[in-house]
Amino acid sequence: xxPPRFRVRAVVRVLCFVLLxxxxxxxxxxxxxxxxxxxxxxxxxxxxxxxxxxxIAADPYDTAEKAKIFSVDFSGYGFLPVFFIVTNDGDRxxxxxxxxxxxxxxxHSKLTPTSPEDIYRRLSDPRANTRPNPFPLPxxxxxxxxxxxxxxxxxxxxxxxxxxxxxxxxxxxxFFDVGGxxxxxxxxxxxxxxxxxxxxxxxLFFEITMDKYLNxxxxx
Numbered sequence: 001x002x003p004p005r006f007r008v009r010a011v012v013r014v015l016c017f018v019l020l021x022x023x024x025x026x027x028x029x030x031x032x033x034x035x036x037x038x039x040x041x042x043x044x045x046x047x048x049x050x051x052x053x054x055x056i057a058a059d060p061y062d063t064a065e066k067a068k069i070f071s072v073d074f075s076g077y078g079f080l081p082v083f084f085i086v087t088n089d090g091d092r093x094x095x096x097x098x099x100x101x102x103x104x105x106x107x108h109s110k111l112t113p114t115s116p117e118d119i120y121r122r123l124s125d126p127r128a129n130t131r132p133n134p135f136p137l138p139x140x141x142x143x144x145x146x147x148x149x150x151x152x153x154x155x156x157x158x159x160x161x162x163x164x165x166x167x168x169x170x171x172x173x174x175f176f177d178v179g180g181x182x183x184x185x186x187x188x189x190x191x192x193x194x195x196x197x198x199x200x201x202x203x204l205f206f207e208i209t210m211d212k213y214l215n216x217x218x219x220x
Contacts, residue, residue, distance in 0.1 A: 032070065032153040037171035040087040044216035045190075047206040052197070053090035054164075056206045058190050059083040060213060061173075070157070072150055077122050078179030079114065081157070085171045086195075088164040094203075096170075097162050098194035103176060103210075106187025113174040116154050120146045122177075185210040 039055065041048045046057035061067050061081040067074065074081050084101075088094045103111040114122075124145045159172030178184040192206040 032156050034157060034172065035069065035083060037083070037085045037169050039089075039169055040085040043085065043213075045208050045210055045213035046085075047192075047208050049204060049206070052203050053088065054094055054195065054203060055087045055089070056192055056195075056208065057085040057087075058174075058208050058210070058213070059085070060185055060210070062185060070153065072123065072153055074175065077126055078177055079119065079122070079175045080178045080184060082174045082176065082190075083171065084159045084174045085169060086161065086164050087169040088166060091166050092198040093166060094164045095162070095196040095198070095200070096164065096194075098196065098202075099192060100194045101174065101190065101192050103184075103188055103190045105178075105181060105184050107181070109181055109184075111176045111178070111184075113159075114177050116158060118177075119154050119175055120151065123150055185214055187211065 040046050040057035041055040043057035043059050045059065046055055048055040059082065061069075061083060062075075067081070070081070086094070086096065101113055105111065154175075157173040159170075159174055161170035161172065164170045176184070188210040190208040190210065192208070193202070195203045195206065197203060
């Protein structure tokens with residue numbers, strides 16, 4: 001007959017083995033990894049200013065296959081993630097501090113990127129309105145039902161660059177509230193203003209036609 005100490009060790013080993021099996025059976029919880037950006041002019045939907053050596057691209061993540069990089073179902077909450085890329089091939093920095101972005105859809109709806117706080121509000125309450133409010137009234141605060149993982153994913157994904165150094169590319173996601181808009185990309189254009197050179201002189205505005213993305217041949 002085995003001594004009590006031996007039996008206790010045997011039970012502990014069995015319990016540890018069962019725990020490891022349970023953990024292995026849980027669904028994987030991968031962390032968000034932002035896509036590696038190519039130079040902006042390599043994307044179908046882009047605008048290249050050759051004289052200024054700056055290109056900006058928009059790559060919508062509008063398919064289930066592309067959206068696999070997220071753990072949050074942004075489409076299910078009415079958001080369209082758009083991978084936004086700015087490439088500076090010049091010899092001086094480019095400032096994005098005053099950059100403004102607006103998408104005009106085919107039905108003439110005006111969309112601007114949704115702030116992280118408004119994204120959290122929608123994730124907390126799917127009925128929450130995140131469109132720009134014409135009246136300066138305060139919105140309800142987020143009620144704290146956002147998980148740390150959701151918050152971290154939104155923060156990690158956001159395009160947050162304030163400048164683009166020479167011969168580099170900056171990238172990140174913009175999220176647009178397209179709830180209730182059918183085919184938001186068809187006939188849509190993205191206008192970007194406020195991009196400036198190192199001396200503060202604003203560059204000509206950029207215009208990206210989303211039909212270039214929709215009509216592009218499938219990627220290999």
